[in-house]
Amino acid sequence: MKFDEFLLEALRRARRVAVLTGAGISAESGIPTFREAQTGLWAQYDPQELATPQAFRRNPRLVWEWYAWRRQLVTQAEPNPGHLALTALAGFVPQLTLITQNVDGLHQRAGSAGVIELHGNLTRYICFDRRHPVSAWAETDEVPPRCPLCGSRLRPDVVWFGESLPAEALRQAATAARSCDLFLSVGTSALVQPAASLPLEARQQGAMVVEVNPKETLLTPYVSVYVAGRAGEVLPALLRAAWPSAAENGLPG
Ligand code: NAD
8 A cells, every 4th residue: 555755754743643533443343334234133223313312212122222232243343453553553653642433442442542432432331311320230121221329221321413422522632633733534424523523623723634434525625635445454554654663563464
């Protein structure tokens, strides 16, 4: 894979790098994105109609079981070379802020530290009415189970369509986007706000914005460099091209 020398030079010179990832980076780990058809039992459902508070109110059992299925996929999945390359990138640049819209925890499992999770994590639970964080509950036949503190139904600790993002995570992400000199957008359709505006804010502040995605997105016309390809192939190749010593440091191929 060949990259423009000016991209490699910008990467080597960057002091502060911000990275935004979306579902696409986990696709090569076998976790479907929202815009791919789902498989098996869930093929008939539209994820955008399950990942809402309205859907949970209407049919909490259905939403709970969909998340149980997704959680099982995530537990069985492994981080792929794209996740691992971003973990390695933190060792090559003075400051790296990794912001993700994913709820699968694969960046952390790949060894990335300080990941900003904009949309929560499906391995954590809160209750629907009062948002109490819950890690254990009495097993009964009821699905979803109930909050041990207030008795309301449990739900995954993720941000559903129409809900606000965690304020502190969003603040940190916006600060990183505004102060970086290079912003990397990986595997996101750039449709879901407010995450989609982060690369634009970076661009406005003069950062180079690089997009990695096999398909063009709404963001593509605004980026400095668009690299067409899969994250698991492009990111390790980019690191090896920018820092040939990366290959010797066990960067996955
Ligand atoms: P999306 O489903 O809207 O878009 C995925 C993007 O990834 C697309 O642009 C697609 O072209 C690209 N893509 C597909 N394969 C790729 C690959 N191998 N390498 C790089 N890019 C690839 O996802 P989104 O933008 O993250 O937004 C939708 C919402 O879906 C987010 O809120 C996110 O939390 C949620 N989601 C998360 C997961 C997860 O945690 N793994 C999975 C599905 C959906």
